[in-house]
Amino acid sequence: MSNILEVRKVVKQYGNFTALNEVSLSIPNGSIYGLLGPNGAGKTSLIRIINQITLPDSGEIILDGKLLQPNDVQYIGYMPEERGLYKSMKVGEQCFYLAQLKGLSKHDAKTQLDYWFERLEIKGWWNKKIEELSKGMAQKIQFVVTVLHQPKLLILDEPFSGFDPVNANLIKDEIIELNKKGTSVIFSTHRMESVEEMCDHIALIHKSNKLIEGKLTDVKKQFRTNSYEVGILSENSDSLLKELSEKFTISTTYFKSLNDELKLEIQIGNTAPNELLQLLIQRGQVTHFMEKIPSVNDIFIKTVTD
Numbered sequence: 001m002s003n004i005l006e007v008r009k010v011v012k013q014y015g016n017f018t019a020l021n022e023v024s025l026s027i028p029n030g031s032i033y034g035l036l037g038p039n040g041a042g043k044t045s046l047i048r049i050i051n052q053i054t055l056p057d058s059g060e061i062i063l064d065g066k067l068l069q070p071n072d073v074q075y076i077g078y079m080p081e082e083r084g085l086y087k088s089m090k091v092g093e094q095c096f097y098l099a100q101l102k103g104l105s106k107h108d109a110k111t112q113l114d115y116w117f118e119r120l121e122i123k124g125w126w127n128k129k130i131e132e133l134s135k136g137m138a139q140k141i142q143f144v145v146t147v148l149h150q151p152k153l154l155i156l157d158e159p160f161s162g163f164d165p166v167n168a169n170l171i172k173d174e175i176i177e178l179n180k181k182g183t184s185v186i187f188s189t190h191r192m193e194s195v196e197e198m199c200d201h202i203a204l205i206h207k208s209n210k211l212i213e214g215k216l217t218d219v220k221k222q223f224r225t226n227s228y229e230v231g232i233l234s235e236n237s238d239s240l241l242k243e244l245s246e247k248f249t250i251s252t253t254y255f256k257s258l259n260d261e262l263k264l265e266i267q268i269g270n271t272a273p274n275e276l277l278q279l280l281i282q283r284g285q286v287t288h289f290m291e292k293i294p295s296v297n298d299i300f301i302k303t304v305t306d
Contacts, residue, residue: 023205028184147178160191172197231288234283
């Protein structure tokens with residue numbers, strides 16, 4: 001898979017503070033790429049450089065195989081965490097203005113705006129001022145002006161901020177639909193459940209350095225701990241626990257009160273999973289046996305704290 005964007009050894013300093021320390025990233029064409037990191041990690045500095053709001057001190061950005069140029073903004077859609085709409089302008093007037101800044105003709109702008117206003121059920125907002133809208137309503141307008149020029153690359157910084165669950169789900173579906181049609185997405189958020197649900201690639205930046213990058217499935221494999229969630233009904237739970245603890249590391253133990261089902265999380269180390277399963281089958285009725293794959297949240301916390 002070719003890359004829609006490559007960040008090559010980018011350095012950005014503000015005085016004596018290094019915001020980005022030779023950061024390199026590869027964003028595959030057609031991916032939804034999660035850009036993760038704690039506050040102050042350097043994510044926003046990188047996003048601003050990609051959008052040419054600021055320039056790197058060294059390093060380069062490659063967009064679709066070519067060195068990033070000033071007029072490449074026409075191929076990028078950017079929705080910042082801090083929204084940038086003019087509060088006293090009417091919605092329709094503002095959308096037309098921003099569409100033309102992106103290079104759309106009046107005809108194309110009208111076509112795209114009609115499509116999005118109908119799709120998001122906001123046709124009645126055309127003559128409202130931004131200051132008359134709720135935060136969530138303004139967020140919808142911000143999303144529309146970000147995508148109406150049909151960018152190759154869509155950069156979203158905390159896109160669900162301010163949305164109630166219904167509208168957050170609506171925008172999530174629109175992002176996925178745009179991706180299916182060929183738009184590549186860089187998705188920066190602190191909502192790890194959204195990363196799990198939407199992203200196929202991730203990178204984690206911490207203290208100005210890239211610590212993790214790759215396919216989400218591959219990253220999860222790297223952080224496997226050979227832990228298994230187990231449920232078992234046994235006539236002698238105490239004896240079973242003693243036997244298991246002699247061979248394995250038991251992380252958590254509790255009883256499900258309805259049927260005295262023993263619930264365990266067991267780390268098996270280098271032992272084959274079948275060996276554990278066979279032992280359990282001999283000691284009782286196995287009701288649940290599943291490898292515990294680390295979540296993005298687990299990976300984030302472990303990497304940052306380590």
